[in-house]
Amino acid sequence: xxxxxxxxxxxxxxxxxxxxxxxxxxxxxxxxxxxxxxxxxxxxxxxxxxxxxxxxxxxxxxxxxxxxxxxxxxxxxxxxxxxxxxxxxxxxxxxxxxxxxxxxxxxxxxxxxxxxxxxxxxxxxxxxxxxxxxxxxxxxxxxxxxxxxxxxxxxxxxxxxxxxxxxxxxxxxxxxxxxxxxxxxxxxxxxxxxxxxxxxxxxxxxxxxxxxxxxxxxxxxxxxxxxxxxxxxxxxxxxxxxxxxxxxxxxxxxxxxxxxxxxxxxxxxxxxxxxxxxxxxxxxxxxxxxxxxxxxxxxxxxxxxxxxxxxxxxxxxxxxxxxxxxxx
Ligand code: SF4
Ligand code: SF4
Numbered sequence: 001x002x003x004x005x006x007x008x009x010x011x012x013x014x015x016x017x018x019x020x021x022x023x024x025x026x027x028x029x030x031x032x033x034x035x036x037x038x039x040x041x042x043x044x045x046x047x048x049x050x051x052x053x054x055x056x057x058x059x060x061x062x063x064x065x066x067x068x069x070x071x072x073x074x075x076x077x078x079x080x081x082x083x084x085x086x087x088x089x090x091x092x093x094x095x096x097x098x099x100x101x102x103x104x105x106x107x108x109x110x111x112x113x114x115x116x117x118x119x120x121x122x123x124x125x126x127x128x129x130x131x132x133x134x135x136x137x138x139x140x141x142x143x144x145x146x147x148x149x150x151x152x153x154x155x156x157x158x159x160x161x162x163x164x165x166x167x168x169x170x171x172x173x174x175x176x177x178x179x180x181x182x183x184x185x186x187x188x189x190x191x192x193x194x195x196x197x198x199x200x201x202x203x204x205x206x207x208x209x210x211x212x213x214x215x216x217x218x219x220x221x222x223x224x225x226x227x228x229x230x231x232x233x234x235x236x237x238x239x240x241x242x243x244x245x246x247x248x249x250x251x252x253x254x255x256x257x258x259x260x261x262x263x264x265x266x267x268x269x270x271x272x273x274x275x276x277x278x279x280x281x282x283x284x285x286x287x288x289x290x291x292x293x294x295x296x297x298x299x300x301x302x303x304x305x306x307x308x309x310x311x312x313x314x315x316x317x318x319x320x321x322x323x324x325x326x327x328x
Contacts, residue, residue, distance in 0.1 A: 010072070011175040015065035017163070017201050019241035025315060028248055033296060033307040035248040042249040042320075043307040044261045046270075051129070052093045052301070053102040053271035053287050056081050056111040061137055064163075064174045068314075069290060071106045078106070078290060082273050083113040083120065089272050091181055092301045094124055101192065102129045102269075104287055109137035115144045122152045125168045131199070134160040134185025135178070142188070149194055159197040159235070160186050165214035169203065183222055190225045198226050201233045211236055238322045240288070246316045253320065264319050266308045293320050 026035040035041055057080040062070035070077070093101065101121045108114050121128050132138050138145075138158075160182065164170045167179040172184075175245055189196050202211060216228035228234045254261060261267060265288045268289055273290045274281040282296050283304035289295040289312055297304030310320065 009061070009175045010063040011065045011172055012168070013065070013172060016172045016203065017066055017170050017239050019239045019245035019317070020204065021241075021246065023063065024243055024245045028245075029311050029313055030288070032311045035250055037248070038315050039248075039252070039308055041252040041311060042251050042253055042261070043309045044264045044266050045307045046052075046305045047262050047267045048295065049096060049098045049270060049305075050094065050268040051100045051102050051103055052098050053269060054081055054086055054117070055271055055273045055287070055290060056103055056114055056117075057103045057274070058106045059110050059135075060106040061110065061135055062107070062133060062174055062178060066173065066241075068288060069106070078275055079111065079274050079276050080111045081117075081272065081281060083117045085116050085274060086113075086272070087120070089281070089283075089301065090121060090124060090126070093126070096301065100127045100129060100312070102131070102287075104131040104271075107133055107135075107182045109141055111244045115141055118156075119144075119148065122148060122155060127155045128152075128157070130156075130158045132158055132160060132185075133174075133178075133182060134158070134189065138185060139188070141164050144204050145194070146192060149192065154195040157195040157197060158189055159199050160189070161199045162186065162215075163201050164203065165200070165211070165218045171200075181226075186224050186226075187222060190223065196224075196226055197233045197235060198224075198308040199237065201237050202239065204239070208236060238318055240318045242313045244313070244317075247321065249310045249316050249320045257320065259320060266319075270297065270304050288312075288318060 014112055034040055054080055058071045058075045060071035060076040061073060109132060118128055161298040162170060162182055163173045170179050200211060200215060212228045215234055219226050219228055226233050245260055269286060271284045271287045272281045273284055283289055283301060285297055285308040292312060294311055
C-alpha cells in the first residue's frame with residue numbers, strides 16, 4: 001500500500017480522535033465462529049438491502065490522520081470503480097427493490113466515472129447519498145450537481161465530513177488548510193438548496209449534547225442549513241482502531257446489551273469495492289472493512305446475502321458496543 005505520510009497535505013501529528021486502550025491481544029478475532037474464550041461468535045443476517053454502497057476508489061485529496069480506509073492522494077488500494085463495473089450491481093439492486101445507493105471513497109468526485117454513474121443511479125429511480133469532503137474535487141462539478149438537483153431534488157443527498165465544530169480539531173485530523181475550503185463547500189451546497197447532511201466525530205472527552213451544541217453554533221454562524229439536533233442530518237460517529245483491545249461479541253451479547261442484530265449496519269447494507277489487481281469488483285459486508293478477506297461476501301449481491309460473522313474489532317467497537325460494554 002502506498003505511504004500516506006508522504007502526502008504533502010497530511011496532518012503533522014497524531015489524530016485527536018485516537019482511541020485510548022491497550023493493544024488488541026492476538027488471539028481475539030481470529031476464528032470466525034468462536035471467540036478467544038471459546039464462546040460462539042455473534043453473526044448478523046441480511047434482513048433486506050436498504051443501501052448498496054459503491055466505493056468509488058480510495059484516492060482522496062486529503063490524507064486524514066485516522067482515515068479508516070487509509071485514503072490519500074497516492075493510495076489506490078481500491079481502484080476507481082468504473083461505470084461499466086457498477087452497472088450490473090445497480091441492475092441487481094433495482095431488481096430486489098433496494099431504495100438507496102451510497103457513494104463513498106476516498107473522495108467520490110475524484111473518480112472520472114463518478115458523475116455519469118451518479119446520473120445513471122438517479123435516472124434509475126434510486127435515492128443517492130454521496131459522502132464527500134466538499135472540497136475542490138466536488139467544486140469542479142458544480143454545474144453537473146446543480147443540474148441533478150434540478151432534475152432529482154431531494155433524491156440526491158450530500159453528506160459532508162466535518163470532523164469537528166472547531167477548526168483546530170478538524171485540521172489536526174484532516175491537515176492544514178482543510179477547514180475554510182470545507183466550510184465554503186458546505187455553504188455552497190446549503191445556498192443552492194441541496195439535501196445536505198454533515199458527518200462529525202466524537203472526541204473522547206466531549207458529550208454528544210456538547211458536540212451538537214457546538215455544531216449548531218457553527219452552522220448558525222455560517223448560514224449552513226443543517227439541523228444539528230437531527231441525528232440523520234448531523235451524524236456523529238464513535239471512534240475505531242482495529243489495533244486496540246475491545247471485547248468480542250458473542251451470541252449472548254444481544255440480550256445483555258438489549259441490541260437487535262437487525263439494527264446493525266450489515267443487516268441492511270453491503271459495499272462494492274474494486275481491489276487493485278483484481279479483475280472485477282467484489283461485495284464486502286459493509287463500508288468499514290474493505291480489505292479483510294473474511295468480510296468478502298462474493299461477486300454478486302445474491303452471493304453476498306448470507307449472514308456476516310462479527311469477527312473484527314470494528315464490529316465490536318463501532319457497531320455493537322459504540323461506547324457501551326458487554327460483560328459476556
Ligand atoms: S477525506 Fe475521508 S476518505 Fe479522504 S482521507 Fe479523509 S477520512 Fe479518508
Ligand atoms: S463492522 Fe462488522 S458489525 Fe459493523 S457493519 Fe461491518 S461487518 Fe457488520
